[in-house]
Amino acid sequence: MTATAPSAPAVDSTAPARDYGPLTTQMFVRYAGASGDFNPMHYDDVQARGAGYPSVFAQGMLSAGLLAGYAVDWLGAENVRRFRVRFREQVWPGDMLTCSGRVTAVEERDGGRLVTVELAAGRQTGAVAVTATADFLLPA
Template sequence: MSESTETIVVGAKAGPRTFGPLTTQMFVRYSGASGDLNPMHYDDRQARAAGYPSVFSQGMHQAALLAGFATDWLGARGVRRFQVRFREQVWPGDVLSCSGEVTGVRPSDNGARLVTVALTCARQTGGVAISGSADFVVPSGS
């Protein structure tokens, strides 16, 4: 966990993390790793035939980037809930910026705290690709 537990208070923010520019090759690799073999993510000709300007990233690809950002911030072992809402498509060349803010802190079991965070994965345009939230159990004052 990279965040000191003393600084986890409502309103605390994680430093943003950027990913990209994203490439079609990244989408292809994610397709193979995830088993999402929809050609809209790797076959530009088929994506254009379907009315899209090009291939586009899988929503779960951005969700994975956002989850990695959140667990780097507050620790993978403490994850209790993670949810996202897909909002905008992500295209080759996009640069994504993940950010997070603590929205709640309350006591949990064994002297730990349950920390709720709001999460955002935004495109360089300012549009939000994914918004989400998560709960983490973190130790009190270590």
């Protein structure tokens, strides 16, 4: 993966998958500090269990951020034109996330090629935690 002027990949091409984790409560706490999301469900195990959860869980935007980082490493941050995320399942301490991406369309545009990708961050259980679609305008 590279962030420097990638060539436009073909439809159905994929980026190498990347693993993140195991994720830890400490990561959730650090993300809370960076993002300002201090919901105690992400760092206070007693409160999370009191609310009926088995433990604390990751902020959705932490998982989305890992997926976005994966995508921009593949096709370049300067090329992002759209990024849409759907949260599907919670992420828990100890989870491994595997990010993957596939090109679904390539369209000629003024100034380059618009590459549309589908992205996913799956848990080690086989469940998908986050999905996304994104457009990247790659230089001609």
